[in-house]
Amino acid sequence: MSANRSEFDLIRDAFASGYPEAEHVLLGVGDDCSVVAPPSDTTLAQSIDTQVAGVHFPQDAPAHLIAGRALRCAASDLAAVGAVGQGFHLALTLPDNQNDFIDDFARGLRDTAKALNLPLLGGDTTSGKQLIVTVAVQGWLPLEQGLKRHKARPGQDVWLTGPVGHAALALPTVLANPAQDDEHTAAYYHPDVHLAFGHLLLSLASAAIDVSDGLLQDAHHIARASGVDLSLDAQQIPTAVSQEHPQWNACLSGGDDYQLLFTASSSARDRIRACALTAGLEHCGIIGSVHEATGDGRVIVQQNGQELTFERTGYQHF
């Protein structure tokens, strides 16, 4: 009895090989569960991230770019807590008759998994009306370490690893011509995942978050979780366009650049700068400071002592 096995085989073959291997992976794709042996004296950091066609990426974007972006966006959560990547599980929902799509998607996933050194541990493929990619990533942290959103304290600096806004400004191009994979759309399709730098920050930073909902929205997440205000200096924020550009506001609210926003004591400045240079993050710098709370996690953007206001602070799915 082997009728109708072709789709099982197709999917199994597409995702079966070519991923980075790791000795801690005892059982990968193909059984009921994956089995991983975590390094001793570590904790397990995990995150799950879903990307929906037409919501998070254009429906007709090339499959390998969709795959790469989905894995990068998910892995960025590991960077935000300072974890070392261990692997990922994939849940893929596909419209029918997408055999060509699967091969191209699998290629993009494999290439990105290699670049990030993340083995594929397992997955589930289902049929649905819309392409949906869910990635569950995991990594390890040294015992009792890990960057968290709630640890920002008044008096600390606010840092950003690099410019925000490139992905937001690439969006019209991405929507008009989803297959265009150039330096402008690269920020959108291939966001840098700061895994190595995030891990270096473990002993240097207090709170951290990856900028996925927009700088202002994610700054608010830290401020709220920590019970503080964040004051940002407009002129210190590295952005895709200068402050005079009509799209400057969009850079601060547009999300999706996956830079790390973090807070740290001023005593750590020199070491953070050294780590940033080592990691090649030439635009990493201080963009503001942490203050006693005056509200439910306020984020104030100032320029020459004036508070700027924004109509929109970040992306909302609903």
Add this chain to the structure above:
Amino acid sequence: MSANRSEFDLIRDAFASGYPEAEHVLLGVGDDCSVVAPPSDTTLAQSIDTQVAGVHFPQDAPAHLIAGRALRCAASDLAAVGAVGQGFHLALTLPDNQNDFIDDFARGLRDTAKALNLPLLGGDTTSGKQLIVTVAVQGWLPLEQGLKRHKARPGQDVWLTGPVGHAALALPTVLANPAQDDEHTAAYYHPDVHLAFGHLLLSLASAAIDVSDGLLQDAHHIARASGVDLSLDAQQIPTAVSQEHPQWNACLSGGDDYQLLFTASSSARDRIRACALTAGLEHCGIIGSVHEATGDGRVIVQQNGQELTFERTGYQHF
């Protein structure tokens, strides 16, 4: 800046509390990653499982039943490897304007999480055309243990924990009246998850799988992975209806009962029977035997020495 926060808040609140707590969970819902401290000298077993509205459950099924079923189906993979449950992550894709749905869904998820003692570790909620529930479950295994599909050996017994077919036969009722939650639809909405029994099997069984694609299809998965044939005795297979019933074939190919199908040496028979009684599995019994391979994982169903043939062996998503 706190505009448009209502949906973030709604979702956060719906899933924020009421889940079983566990000391190994160091950081749960609300940060970039969850952080879990695995027990020492264990490995981590994980699985990801997606359920799509209109494919895996009726579109208009009650939200709490959808949630409970999704978590049970995913957790069943832990049972199939013998793992002790540790927690789960949820990725939920929802059509717009589903506020009522979220509350009812969260209630069902919470109740089931309590019943299975699985803390909610984290999640992601997105907007899409179709309701899609992805659950990533995890559990722990003692070092160098774990039931796997490829360990069936010729001469061993084939066991099944209980009857198959109830969920398949409930399907017409479920489709006609998705809200009907009675003893017939219970097998569909609330499949038993054999976590405790699966863990007991660690030292007794060789290969195991949970029956989700249909008994014959899942038996084939074991046979193929192990490089053996499985011979099943039609009269020994516990089914929802007797063999004379026109729906008997559907019981063997219908999937979705989440019984455990496993293989074990005959020397383990008495201990397995004792464990099954302890776990309340009165219908757990031997349904066949493992043989040298004569093909690519053949599954033969025999009755009085005659081989039965089936047009359909299991459910296919594509």
